[in-house]
Amino acid sequence: MAASLSRLSHIAFHVPAGTGLVSDLVGKFRFHLFAERVTARARQLALRKGAAVFLVNERLGEAPPAHTFPFDPTQPALAQQPVLGHSDGEFLYDISPLHPVSTASNVCFEVQDVPSVSRRLQERGCPLAIPPTNVTDDSGSVTYCVVRSVVGNISHTLLDRSRYRGVFLPGFRATGDVPEGPRDLAEATHFDHITYACSRGSTQAVLDWYQHCFGFQRFIVNRQEDVAEGYRIHGHGVGLRLTAMRYGKGSEPGLVDDCKFVLAESLLEPGKNQVDAFLEQHGGAGIQHVGLYATDIVSTARALAQAGVRFVEPPQAYYSEVGKAEEIRAAGQDPWLLSQHGILLDAELAGDGEGGGRGSSARQRRYLMQIFTKPIFPEETFFLELIERRGAAGFGEGNIRALWKSVQAYLDKQE
Numbered sequence: 001m002a003a004s005l006s007r008l009s010h011i012a013f014h015v016p017a018g019t020g021l022v023s024d025l026v027g028k029f030r031f032h033l034f035a036e037r038v039t040a041r042a043r044q045l046a047l048r049k050g051a052a053v054f055l056v057n058e059r060l061g062e063a064p065p066a067h068t069f070p071f072d073p074t075q076p077a078l079a080q081q082p083v084l085g086h087s088d089g090e091f092l093y094d095i096s097p098l099h100p101v102s103t104a105s106n107v108c109f110e111v112q113d114v115p116s117v118s119r120r121l122q123e124r125g126c127p128l129a130i131p132p133t134n135v136t137d138d139s140g141s142v143t144y145c146v147v148r149s150v151v152g153n154i155s156h157t158l159l160d161r162s163r164y165r166g167v168f169l170p171g172f173r174a175t176g177d178v179p180e181g182p183r184d185l186a187e188a189t190h191f192d193h194i195t196y197a198c199s200r201g202s203t204q205a206v207l208d209w210y211q212h213c214f215g216f217q218r219f220i221v222n223r224q225e226d227v228a229e230g231y232r233i234h235g236h237g238v239g240l241r242l243t244a245m246r247y248g249k250g251s252e253p254g255l256v257d258d259c260k261f262v263l264a265e266s267l268l269e270p271g272k273n274q275v276d277a278f279l280e281q282h283g284g285a286g287i288q289h290v291g292l293y294a295t296d297i298v299s300t301a302r303a304l305a306q307a308g309v310r311f312v313e314p315p316q317a318y319y320s321e322v323g324k325a326e327e328i329r330a331a332g333q334d335p336w337l338l339s340q341h342g343i344l345l346d347a348e349l350a351g352d353g354e355g356g357g358r359g360s361s362a363r364q365r366r367y368l369m370q371i372f373t374k375p376i377f378p379e380e381t382f383f384l385e386l387i388e389r390r391g392a393a394g395f396g397e398g399n400i401r402a403l404w405k406s407v408q409a410y411l412d413k414q415e
């Protein structure tokens, strides 16, 4: 049996100190800094917006030597890692990826039983980077392990916090930062999806690994998708192949509600290409963007833009394309308002996506709205997205083409 996950806990970044990521997440993206752990060599800061939690790992001073955990898989006993006395240079709950540029590299899940999950992973041929380890402080204890994925620098921390009453994880202290008024206008409730930039030809191996190790299931993002090939969008300067998988939808009670991973590969097309730009500037495959679910994307985008978030601008022609304004109006939205904020809207045709063609809901117009930020690090790598879904579970071609073109235009200007 594959290892079962209970819920997505957080996504972790690794950045050098002084990158400004934490101040941007707080000041511009209106995240709430709620816990921190500081040692002589590392600062770990936990930030929350609704159920979306980021952990920012900042390396202070010189990069430490590569993490080498002496792990003997024949040893079932839990390693004990009391917070006091823990080596100062290490990041708790993660491996130090020692990545050359700032990166989001860990997607952490809660699980019910770390030793049994790690046994299952090992039976399935997934070596652990950190074996089951206990960390305790005055508020209780947490057990975790870390497994490296088959995608670039991405790992997964799997942790059981059922015996912990503290604010985040043992070793962290509450920061006492209280959310202020404007944050209410910038509502985002959870992570909608996580998109990986993958090297060409690697998608099937990635799908197989996640299915084999954790039981993720492929899902179809668009009716035009070919099951074997994925959803290919090409021509007119776009060359993208998307495939998606999810965990939890309709599975046993108590398990992850819904965690979606989207795999993006570039297709051979003339011109520049944002997936290849990511691979080159990031130094390999990794998390390209994270979609934050917004309950009211217009007011969230407005509040974040006022706070200084920089969004990519849709191509000039987007809102005047034949039928676009009608599509937006038919969805009950205002084309002018969306254009003021640069928000994209894609409606599914009846029968598109999951559940298409069944019952009366298939006749209603389901749609989604999206807006993408500019890359948040100096490299053209990681960015965030706001997404509001009105019944549409997948992704639409119109938005992807518009996103592709707007990012390309932005990349072109950087040269």
Ligand SMILES: O=C(O)C(=O)Cc1ccc(O)cc1
Pocket (backbone or CB within 6 Å): 195, 240, 242, 262, 264, 274, 275, 288, 291, 370, 385, 395, 400, 403, 404
């Ligand atoms: O639309 C989304 O949020 C996706 O995740 C699809 C996607 C993936 C990669 C790109 O470079 C552009 C679009």
